[in-house]
Amino acid sequence: MAKVTAPLMSLDASGALGKALVFAKWKGINYARRYFVPMNPNTENQERVRSYFTRAVTSWQGESPETRAMWNAAVRGRPLTGMNYYLAQYIKYLSSHNGEAPATPFLPPVQQQS
Structure with a gap:
């Protein structure tokens, strides 16, 4: 580029x-x-990931301001937003639990103290 x-x-x-x-x-x-035309093979795996992403965004939008503040605090000093971290963790949860949604509110993982 x-x-x-x-x-x-x-x-x-x-x-x-x-x-x-x-x-x-x-x-x-x-x-x-x-210029390029992106590939869009619409595989089963790709559709599943898209579904997980949609569900994660919908879940983030439904979280309370307090829960969002917890996610933002969890990434303070790191180069990403609370929403980025939330989506990554939510999608990881869905992937490892066969698509079953986590309990709400979905809270950030406990951070290890160094």
């Missing part, structure tokens, strides 16, 4: 240039990349 300073002789560019290049911005940085 190339970082660009003045894409197409302008200050900003986004979108596709034919089927050759795509211009976009990520975290305020303009970039260009080769």
Whole structure:
């Protein structure tokens, strides 16, 4: 992926240039990349993971502000959000429990003291 300073002789560019290049911005940085069509095989495993992700997001949205605050506190000082951590742990739980949802509220794992 190339970082660009003045894409197409302008200050900003986004979108596709034919089927050759795509211009976009990520975290305020303009970039260009080769155009590609993503694969979407729709395998059984892929559908299961998508379902787990949807269920995790729905669960996060239903959690109380207090529970969300606990997840945010659990990642303080780390480069991710409480929601990121929640989704990862929720999906890991679903995967290891044959898709069975955890009890609510779903709380962060106990952190080891060093």
